[in-house]
Amino acid sequence: KWNAPGGKIRPLETPARAAIREVKEETGLQVEKVQPAGVLQFFDEGGHVFLVHVFRTERFSGEPRPSPEGELQWFPASKLPLEEMWEDDRYWLPALLQGKPFRGSFLFTRGFKSLVKHEVVTA
Numbered sequence: 517k518w519n520a521p522g523g524k525i526r527p528l529e530t531p532a533r534a535a536i537r538e539v540k541e542e543t544g545l546q547v548e549k550v551q552p553a554g555v556l557q558f559f560d561e562g563g564h565v566f567l568v569h570v571f572r573t574e575r576f577s578g579e580p581r582p583s584p585e586g587e588l589q590w591f592p593a594s595k596l597p598l599e600e601m602w603e604d605d606r607y608w609l610p611a612l613l614q615g616k617p618f619r620g621s622f623l624f625t626r627g628f629k630s631l632v633k634h635e636v637v638t639a
Contacts (some may be wrong), residue, residue, distance in 0.1 A: 517600060517601055517602055518589070518591075518597055518601045519601065519602065521535075521539045521541075521542040521543055521585070522568070522592050523538040523541075523542075523544075526613045526636045527607070529585065530568075530599050531569035531571075531594040532550050532552070532571060535547070535550050535569070535571045539576070540581050541583065541585075542561050542585045543580050543581070543583065543588060544578055544579060544580055544581035545576045545578045545579075546576060546577050547575070547576045548573075548575050548576070548577075549573060549575060549590035549593050549629060550571035550572065550573045550628050551573065552569065552570075552571060552573060552600040552617075553570045553571055553572045553612050553618070554608060554612060554617060554619055554620070555567065555568070555570070555612065555619045555620075556557065556570060556604070556608060556619070556621075556622065557568055557619075557620070557621045557622070558604070558622050558624065558628070558636070559621070559622070559623045559624065560623070560624045560625065560626055560627060561623070561624070561625050561626045561629050561632070562626040562627065564628070568610060570608075570618075572612065572615075585634050586600070596609065603630065603631040604620070604622045604631060604634060605610060605635050607622075607636045608620045608636050609622065611636065611638045615638040616638040616639060617638065618636055618637065618638045618639070619636070619637050620635060620636040620637070621634065621635050623636045
């Protein structure tokens with residue numbers, strides 16, 4: 517599935533610093549500063565829970581390079597391959613692209629196989 521760079525927060529690392537580090541590790545791009553965009557909660561029917569901090573930036577430098585995380589590709593915002601992305605993306609990505617702060621909750625079947633229920637609130 518197509519997905520933005522991201523990953524786990526290391527001990528004593530802030531979510532913003534983790535986002536900057538993950539972008540560098542996964543793409544080779546250096547981000548100077550990120551702005552909080554939203555927070556997402558993911559649950560599955562097996563009891564797993566994930567909290568995801570979403571950031572945005574307009575300033576970065578360097579050249580993208582592949583990593584073990586997967587292939588890199590830019591897509592125009594008007595032509596995102598939503599059918600090849602996680603099912604929840606279609607519900608919160610519009611808020612991100614419009615610059616609206618958001619929060620969302622998503623319940624998936626066990627193993628995060630399919631979306632059962634969702635709620636996204638924008639400011």
